[in-house]
Amino acid sequence: MNLFLAVNIYIPIIIVGLLMTITVLLILAGMLLGGNKEKTLTINNDKVIHVKGEDSLLNILSNNKIFIPSACGGKATCGFCKVQVLEGGGEVKPMELPFLSPQEKKDNVRLSCQVKVNEDIKISIPESLLYAKEYTCEVTNIDDLTYDIKLVRFKFINPETMEFKPGQYAQLKVPGIDIIRAYSIASNPKITHEIELIIRMVPKGKATTFVHRALELGDKVIVTGPYGSFYLREDSNRDIVCIAGGSGKAPIRSILYFLKDQGMPRKVKYFFGARSKRDLYYTE
Numbered sequence: 685m686n687l688f689l690a691v692n693i694y695i696p697i698i699i700v701g702l703l704m705t706i707t708v709l710l711i712l713a714g715m716l717l718g719g720n721k722e723k724t725l726t727i728n729n730d731k732v733i734h735v736k737g738e739d740s741l742l743n744i745l746s747n748n749k750i751f752i753p754s755a756c757g758g759k760a761t762c763g764f765c766k767v768q769v770l771e772g773g774g775e776v777k778p779m780e781l782p783f784l785s786p787q788e789k790k791d792n793v794r795l796s797c798q799v800k801v802n803e804d805i806k807i808s809i810p811e812s813l814l815y816a817k818e819y820t821c822e823v824t825n826i827d828d829l830t831y832d833i834k835l836v837r838f839k840f841i842n843p844e845t846m847e848f849k850p851g852q853y854a855q856l857k858v859p860g861i862d863i864i865r866a867y868s869i870a871s872n873p874k875i876t877h878e879i880e881l882i883i884r885m886v887p888k889g890k891a892t893t894f895v896h897r898a899l900e901l902g903d904k905v906i907v908t909g910p911y912g913s914f915y916l917r918e919d920s921n922r923d924i925v926c927i928a929g930g931s932g933k934a935p936i937r938s939i940l941y942f943l944k945d946q947g948m949p950r951k952v953k954y955f956f957g958a959r960s961k962r963d964l965y966y967t968e
């Protein structure tokens with residue numbers, strides 16, 4: 685075998701061998717440095733979760749039935765999954781920075797989808813998030829409100845009821861693809877066995893295309909919630925001005941239902957913006 689042929693045959697084999705050796709060494713180093721060691725995740729200085737292996741904080745919380753808002757499914761594009769990290773969690777990643785205010789940076793607020801739990805970690809989350817649950821639901825009604833907006837009703841199967849405040853939102857998991865989207869709850873909070881979401885078709889939007897083109901009556905889907913601090917404060921008697929357009933009417937509808945049931949104790953002015961007549965709905 686001449687030298688040129690030998691070089692062409694053996695060098696690729698040597699390179700592949702080296703890469704495999706480095707990979708094995710990296711895995712072993714990761715295991716030795718704690719990847720396989722049990723870690724503790726402490727929430728609000730109270731609840732302790734024992735963590736094996738390495739995963740994102742968001743996934744670990746979700747696997748332990750603590751559902752943090754996560755409309756982008758962990759891709760660091762929604763900024764919803766914030767938690768305050770009190771200890772551990774490593775350095776803030778560049779993709780987190782656009783979502784954090786100066787105060788949040790000072791308080792070490794992090795996007796939980798970007799925090800790898802490879803050491804003991806302590807976090808603080810609002811108590812209300814501990815009450816968000818995952819619900820199996822059945823689609824019981826789909827109404828066309830306009831050419832690109834649908835009202836979809838989801839009946840809770842397991843668990844059977846959701847308590848929410850007027851103005852809060854829920855997240856819908858699109859079956860078959862790893863997509864989660866947040867939608868304001870449009871229904872009356874006194875009805876707890878089902879919720880209604882108003883969903884506008886977004887061109888090329890995977891979740892809204894699923895809802896508008898594929899979702900059918902009787903389908904079973906997963907919803908999590910309730911979430912959000914945008915809700916009606918009941919301890920105030922101030923007048924209210926609501927301004928919305930498109931599917932933004934959803935939380936206002938829920939707030940108005942609630943106030944109507946209370947005998948309208950507060951004055952409400954409601955402005956709805958639309959580009960054309962065909963974008964109007966619920967006008968009576």
Ligand code: FES
Pocket residue numbers: 753754755756757758759760761762763764765795796797798
């Ligand atoms: S889940 Fe969207 S930014 Fe973390």
